[in-house]
Amino acid sequence: MSLQTLQDLFIHEIKDLYSAEKQLTEALPKMVEAASNPQLKQAFEAHLEETTSQLERVHHLLHRFEVNPGSTKCDAMEGLIAEGAEVIKEKAPASVKDAALIAAAQRVEHYEISGYGTARAFAETLGHADAAKVLDEILNEESAANEKLNVLALNTVNPAARTAK
Ligand SMILES: [Fe+2]
Ligand SMILES: [Fe+2]
Known part of the structure; x- marks a missing residue:
């Protein structure tokens, strides 16, 4: 990776x-x-559907800047997914497992919120108004997904897990 300019860094973030x-x-x-x-x-x-559409929109952004996704791999996401996979394998009462799945998923959403927030800020500074708008849209979807999980955990899953045996 060659990072000489903010534009290079912006593209790197989008590839990530x-x-x-x-x-x-x-x-x-x-x-x-x-x-x-x-x-x-x-x-x-629902978030899987949204994610598929986000992937398309991010791909479209790269295309717009005439960049291929290339082989950039997001190691952080790989780690977060590996932690999620461990939870999936775990033998636990259903509601406890659900609470653990939410914990893993919220880590993912927070990571995405951070990534899109940074990318949007770079786009704004670089004067890429259209890209900033797309990134802002996705950022809002990630925030909404996180909030939905929050409500589910607090109102339903965590109370059920508390009494699970
Ligand atoms: Fe996403
Ligand atoms: Fe997400």
């Missing part, structure tokens, strides 16, 4: 996000399957 979203489209179906609470299953399913 592309890799993160791509890995997620492969990991989320396993989260859907592992979840027991129907609302949680549905939340993961």
Whole structure:
């Protein structure tokens, strides 16, 4: 990777996000399957659809800047997904497992929120208004996904896990 300019760094961030979203489209179906609470299953399913569309939009952005996704791999997302996979393998009461799945998923959302926030800021500084708008849209979706998981955890999954044996 050659980072000489803010534009280079911006493109690097977008490639990283592309890799993160791509890995997620492969990991989320396993989260859907592992979840027991129907609302949680549905939340993961809905975010899988959203993630597929985000991947397309990020790909489109790279295309617009005439860049190929290349082989940039988001190591952080790989690690977060590996932690999620460990939770999936774990033998635990359904609601405890659901709480653990939410914890893993929220780490992912926070990572994405951070990544899109940074990329949006770079786009704004560089005067890429259209790109900033797309990144802002995705950032809002990630925040909403995180909030949905928060509400599910606090109102439903955590209280159920508390009494699980
Ligand atoms: Fe995403
Ligand atoms: Fe997300």
